[in-house]
Amino acid sequence: MGWLFLFIAGLSEVVGVTGMNLIVKNKNAMAVIVFITGFLTSFLLLSQAMLTLPMGTAYAVWTGIGTVGGALVGMFFYGESKDWRRIMFIAMVLTAAIGLKMIA
Template sequence: MGWVFLLFAGLFEVVGVVGMNQINKHKNIKAYLLFIVGIVMSFALLSQAMRTIPMGTSYAVWTGIGTVGGAVAGMLFYGESKDWKRILFIMMVLSAAVGLKLIS
């Protein structure tokens, strides 16, 4: 169950990052709520995950999901570069997170 908590913690981190970007663009209550809910849920779920998954592994996978998710959200919704080299390195981060799951 810890890995499910960790996956959702990473996804909510992406929600928080999208909210942060929305704050920079719009500065409205919806953007602030998106940011706050994303970050609070992310930390709460990360805390739950760390009850069964070692701290180092949890943190590495959580930041990896957030990094990949933030980069992909930027490419899909905010017109960021989709250069093949960028995608290659995003895949490397993702493969490292999967590797940590496989050896844990």
């Protein structure tokens, strides 16, 4: 269950970051709700995952999911750069997270 909690926590972090971006752009109540709900869910599930997974691994994978997810949301929904070098480094972060899962 720890890995499932961690995966959902990472996705929730992406929701929180998206909410943060919405606050900057729209400044409305719905954006604040998305921000708070995303990060609250993310931190709660991360803490649950850390009951069964090593702290360093859990934090690194959670951060990796959030980083990759935030970058992909930016690229696909907010018109951020899709330069091949950016995609290569995103793939490296994803590879590192998968590697941590394989050895933990």
